[in-house]
Amino acid sequence: MTKDHYISKDLRSGIISGLPIVFGYFPVAMAFGLLAKNTQVSLRDSSLFSLFVFAGASQFMALDLIQAGITAGNIILATFLLNLRHLMMSASLSVRLKEIKKYWLVFIAFGVTDETFSVTSLGNRNLSVPFLLALHGVSYASWVLGTIAGYLLGAILPVTVQSSLGIGLYALFVALLVPEIKKSIPVLFLSLFSGIVYAVISYFRLVPASWSLVITIIVASLAGVLLIKEEATEI
Amino acid sequence: MKNYLPLILGMMAVTYIPRLIPLLIMTERPINPLLKRFLLYIPYTALGALIMRGITEAPPNMRLITLVGISAAALCSWFKGELVLSVLVAIVTTFLMLQF
Numbered sequence: 001m002t003k004d005h006y007i008s009k010d011l012r013s014g015i016i017s018g019l020p021i022v023f024g025y026f027p028v029a030m031a032f033g034l035l036a037k038n039t040q041v042s043l044r045d046s047s048l049f050s051l052f053v054f055a056g057a058s059q060f061m062a063l064d065l066i067q068a069g070i071t072a073g074n075i076i077l078a079t080f081l082l083n084l085r086h087l088m089m090s091a092s093l094s095v096r097l098k099e100i101k102k103y104w105l106v107f108i109a110f111g112v113t114d115e116t117f118s119v120t121s122l123g124n125r126n127l128s129v130p131f132l133l134a135l136h137g138v139s140y141a142s143w144v145l146g147t148i149a150g151y152l153l154g155a156i157l158p159v160t161v162q163s164s165l166g167i168g169l170y171a172l173f174v175a176l177l178v179p180e181i182k183k184s185i186p187v188l189f190l191s192l193f194s195g196i197v198y199a200v201i202s203y204f205r206l207v208p209a210s211w212s213l214v215i216t217i218i219v220a221s222l223a224g225v226l227l228i229k230e231e232a233t234e235i
Numbered sequence: 236m237k238n239y240l241p242l243i244l245g246m247m248a249v250t251y252i253p254r255l256i257p258l259l260i261m262t263e264r265p266i267n268p269l270l271k272r273f274l275l276y277i278p279y280t281a282l283g284a285l286i287m288r289g290i291t292e293a294p295p296n297m298r299l300i301t302l303v304g305i306s307a308a309a310l311c312s313w314f315k316g317e318l319v320l321s322v323l324v325a326i327v328t329t330f331l332m333l334q335f
Contacts, residue, residue, distance in 0.1 A: 020322045045239040052247040062246060072242040080249035085281065087253035092277035094261035102259065109255035114285055121278035123318070164330040167301055170289035171308035171325030177282045178312035178321075187279050194283030202291060213284055220280035225273050 007130045014134025017125070021115045021139045024169035025056075026146040027162040032059055033150025039063045043151055050147040054140060055113065058082050061210070081210040088217050089117040096127055104129045111136025115169060122176040186228045194220035304329035 029050060036046035041063070049059050058079040065075045090112050097105065108129075116139055120127060155162070181188045198216040201207060207215050266274075286305065293301040308325035315321065 020319060040236055041239060042236040045243065048240065048243050052243050053250050055250045058246065058250065062242070072245060075242060076245035076249055079246045083250045083253055087257060088277050089281060090254050091257035091261055092274045094257050095271060095274050097258065098262045105258045105262070106255065109258050110251060112254040114281070118278065118282055160330055160333040163297065163333060164326045167304045167329045168322050168326045170286060170301065170305050171322045173282050173286050174305045174308045175312040175318050175321035177279070178309050179316050180279065182313060190276050190279040191283030194280035195287035198284040198287040199291060213288065216284040217277060217280050220283065221273050221276040224276040224280065225269055
């Protein structure tokens with residue numbers, strides 16, 4: 001095949017891999033748009049949140065904190081802590097993106113979310129620039145358009161449809177993880193242990209809520225390094 | 236209405252920079268094997284934590300439904316191994332449960 005063929009094949013594969021994210025993001029973004037409107041945030045600023053920040057959990061948190069009258073500085077700090085997990089995710093991705101040119105990484109980095117990271121990391125895909133840009137691009141478009149649609153149109157989707165599609169995002173995580181668990185006991189250990197650590201940390205409030213995810217990821221991955229035998233790590 | 240642009244730009248910086256820095260500096264040189272193992276475990280530990288968060292942070296009346304919905308995805312994924320199908324099964328299962 002020629003180079004152009006590879007590019008269009010990877011673009012298509014990126015778009016298709018992104019579809020579960022597109023359908024999951026849209027209703028969640030609509031909910032964000034509507035909630036932003038009800039929090040008295042202008043249409044321009046609501047759209048800019050999604051256009052510039054592109055981080056679901058922290059955008060919802062920001063609305064919550066705005067309503068509670070928290071200062072911008074403190075909201076930014078909380079966002080930083082909450083999104084430190086993406087530092088770990090980007091670090092993990094870097095192992096597999098050594099061949100990619102720096103200037104592409106500047107664009108690719110913007111689209112590293114829990115969902116895109118999960119799709120890129122699992123399932124043994126060929127991580128080319130067209131694949132990554134297409135996957136991130138369709139996810140981003142869905143997030144931004146969903147926000148604007150939610151702001152302008154309100155709750156046009158019935159609540160039951162919204163919740164079902166929202167749960168689809170967690171189903172995506174599960175459906176990505178299960179085939180890996182099937183192949184490998186260490187993966188079962190890592191994910192199960194991490195889930196338990198998260199449950200314990202958040203239930204007993206051992207760390208501030210915005211720290212829970214990143215601390216869990218560090219603790220569980222470290223435990224993996226210490227407990228899993230090296231030869232078992234071809235995962 | 237209040238102007239939230241400074242807040243948005245601040246949030247953008249603290250979100251984008253942590254996503255960017257590791258990609259720029261860690262792709263440069265070979266890394267220590269222990270660190271590499273740590274990094275390769277992250278997808279699995281991140282997913283374990285995210286899934287647990289999805290269940291524990293669901294509103295109380297949605298918790299059981301969330302659990303059943305994602306279990307449906309897990310079963311479908313285990314037996315069929317089809318990503319999109321598993322997600323659809325979860326969405327449809329959840330939707331049906333919400334009708335009653």
